[in-house]
Amino acid sequence: MKALNEKEIKALVMASLDARSLAYTPYSHYKVGAALLTREGRILQGGNIENASYGATNCAERTVFFKAISEGERDFAAIAIAGGMEGEEPTDYAYPCGICRQVIKEFCRDDFQIIVVKNAKEYQLYTLEDLLPHGFGGESIR
Numbered sequence: 001m002k003a004l005n006e007k008e009i010k011a012l013v014m015a016s017l018d019a020r021s022l023a024y025t026p027y028s029h030y031k032v033g034a035a036l037l038t039r040e041g042r043i044l045q046g047g048n049i050e051n052a053s054y055g056a057t058n059c060a061e062r063t064v065f066f067k068a069i070s071e072g073e074r075d076f077a078a079i080a081i082a083g084g085m086e087g088e089e090p091t092d093y094a095y096p097c098g099i100c101r102q103v104i105k106e107f108c109r110d111d112f113q114i115i116v117v118k119n120a121k122e123y124q125l126y127t128l129e130d131l132l133p134h135g136f137g138g139e140s141i142r
């Protein structure tokens with residue numbers, strides 16, 4: 001897949017920071033925003049959605065993937081993720097949890113880009129393969 005350009009990276013980083021405002025977090029008060037770029041150039045946003053039964057909580061990454069899939073999107077280029085406490089700018093990088101890495105694996109190839117964001121100027125670029133090496137995918141059971 002062709003590498004993202006600076007403009008695409010910047011737009012995704014800003015959209016992930018902005019998406020933190022969409023999070024529903026009455027329990028942890030930890031707001032995560034995710035911005036997903038399709039290969040056609042559409043950016044979708046999602047936040048984490050918590051539940052009084054904590055295990056029913058949905059991470060921001062899965063929210064944005066499920067939004068996109070349920071709208072018919074299937075080809076993805078990159079996701080940016082930003083997380084931090086409510087009312088503050090993030091103070092650290094928020095890496096995707098293991099379940100979200102596995103959900104990304106379902107829909108993306110190994111070269112899918114994952115941008116882990118601290119702020120508008122500080123972010124790290126990974127591929128899915130970097131964060132989920134030797135992952136389990138559908139090709140194993142078809």
Ligand code: THU
Nearest residue numbers: 028030032048059060095096097
């Ligand atoms: N969270 C995410 O949204 N993404 C992750 O990858 C890790 C954790 C959310 C879930 C929960 O609402 C809060 O962060 C604290 O775990």
